[in-house]
Every structure is written in C-alpha cells, then in structure tokens.
Amino acid sequence: MTTTxxxxxxxxxxxxxxxxxxxxxxxxxxxxxxxxxxxxVAAIFFGAYLLVTGITQVFHAFTLHVSAGGRALLFIxxxxxxxxxxxxxxxIANSILLLAIWIGVGFIFRGVxxxxxxxxxxxxxxxGWEIFVGxxxxxxxxxxxxxxxxxxxxxxxxxxxxxxxxGVFEVVxxxxxxxxxxxxxxxxxxxx
Numbered sequence: 001m002t003t004t005x006x007x008x009x010x011x012x013x014x015x016x017x018x019x020x021x022x023x024x025x026x027x028x029x030x031x032x033x034x035x036x037x038x039x040x041v042a043a044i045f046f047g048a049y050l051l052v053t054g055i056t057q058v059f060h061a062f063t064l065h066v067s068a069g070g071r072a073l074l075f076i077x078x079x080x081x082x083x084x085x086x087x088x089x090x091x092i093a094n095s096i097l098l099l100a101i102w103i104g105v106g107f108i109f110r111g112v113x114x115x116x117x118x119x120x121x122x123x124x125x126x127x128g129w130e131i132f133v134g135x136x137x138x139x140x141x142x143x144x145x146x147x148x149x150x151x152x153x154x155x156x157x158x159x160x161x162x163x164x165x166x167g168v169f170e171v172v173x174x175x176x177x178x179x180x181x182x183x184x185x186x187x188x189x190x191x192x
Contacts, residue, residue, distance in 0.1 A: 011181045018174035025167025031160035038156050043095035046102070047088030054081030100148030103155070104141045111138025 031038045057078025061071045088095035115134025118127045144151040 011185060014174045014178035014181060017170055017177055021167045021170025021172075021174055023167075024163050024170060028160050028163025028165075028167055031156060031163060035153060035156040035160065038160070039096060039099075039152055040092060042156075043088065043092060043099050046099045047085050047095050050081045050085035050088060050098075054078045054083075054085055057081060096152060097148055100144055100152045104144030104148065104151070107137050107141030107144060109141075111135065111141055 055078070057074045059078075061075035061078060064071070064074070066074075084098055088098055111134045113134070114137060115131050118124045118130035118134060121127070124130055144155075
C-alpha cells in the first residue's frame with residue numbers, strides 16, 4: 001500500500017509568495033514616491049554592472065581557451081564596457097544617458113527580432129499580436145533614443161506602477177495558495 005501526502009513545500013509556498021508580493025509592492029511604492037532617486041540608483045548599478053562585466057570579459061579574453069577571434073571579441077567588449085563604466089562614474093548624467101541608450105537599443109533589437117520572427121513564420125500562434133508587439137517595442141526604442149531623459153522618467157513611473165500591481169496580485173494570490181494548500185492537506189488526510 002502506498003501513501004500519498006501533500007507536497008511538503010506546498011503548505012509553505014504561500015509564505016514566500018506573500019513575502020515576494022510585499023517586497024515587490026514596497027519597491028513599487030518607493031519607485032513611485034522617489035522616481036528621481038530610483039533612476040539615480042539604477043544608473044549607479046548600471047555603472048557597476050558595466051565595470052564588473054568589463055573586468056570579467058577582459059579577464060576571460062586572456063584565460064579562456066577559445067579562438068583568437070573569440071578572445072579579441074571578449075577583449076573589445078570588455079574594454080568597451082570598462083570605458084563606459086568610467087564614463088558612468090565620471091558623471092551621473094552620463095550614466096543615466098548611457099542607461100537610456102542601453103534600454104533604447106535593447107528595445108529596438110527586441111522589437112526587430114520579434115516582428116521579423118513573426119513576419120517570417122506564417123504559422124506563428126498570435127502572429128498579428130507578435131508583429132504588433134514588435135513594432136511597438138521598436139517604436140519605444142526609437143522614442144527612448146530620441147528623448148532619453150524624459151523617456152527614462154516615464155519608464156520609471158511605468159515600472160513603479162507595474163511593481164505595485166504585481167505586488168498586490170502576489171499578496172492576494174498568496175492567500176489563495178494558503179487556502180488551496182490547506183484544502184489539499186485536508187483532502188489528503190481524509191483519503192488516508
């Protein structure tokens with residue numbers, strides 16, 4: 001005879017979802033209350049990210065056993081990241097501008113890739129929506145590059161609102177998970 005029981009982590013899952021929801025909600029509120037500081041912190045972390053990745057890539061250019069071309073690309077990429085990191089740390093305005101450019105270029109690449117992928121494959125589920133999302137993302141990238149500082153301010157507000165919404169949903173769903181885990185535990189106990 002085999003016995004079944006509720007998965008051991010299920011009764012505790014709601015706690016981690018609740019904690020995640022609360023932290024996400026608090027972060028969203030902080031971003032909305034202090035959008036300027038949020039951009040500043042993001043810009044500082046971006047500079048630190050560039051510094052760490054630059055050092056790592058330059059280090060790997062000399063230590064990895066890859067082709068000469070691979071080493072050259074790692075070195076160039078790392079050196080460029082280090083130069084950008086220095087620019088970030090010389091001026092917070094540079095850091096914010098580089099962050100905006102990074103986001104804008106990322107949106108453009110993502111938009112082109114999404115739209116091109118959907119256009120090239122007529123069997124893509126939701127093809128029209130994929131093309132639409134690709135074009136909107138491409139346009140968002142162009143807007144961010146054309147007007148980086150106001151775009152970052154707007155993106156900060158959107159991110160803050162989105163974090164609040166996600167946090168609220170996680171908090172609410174954590175109580176649903178707790179109730180479902182309790183009900184499952186009771187059903188398993190009755191079945192035994």
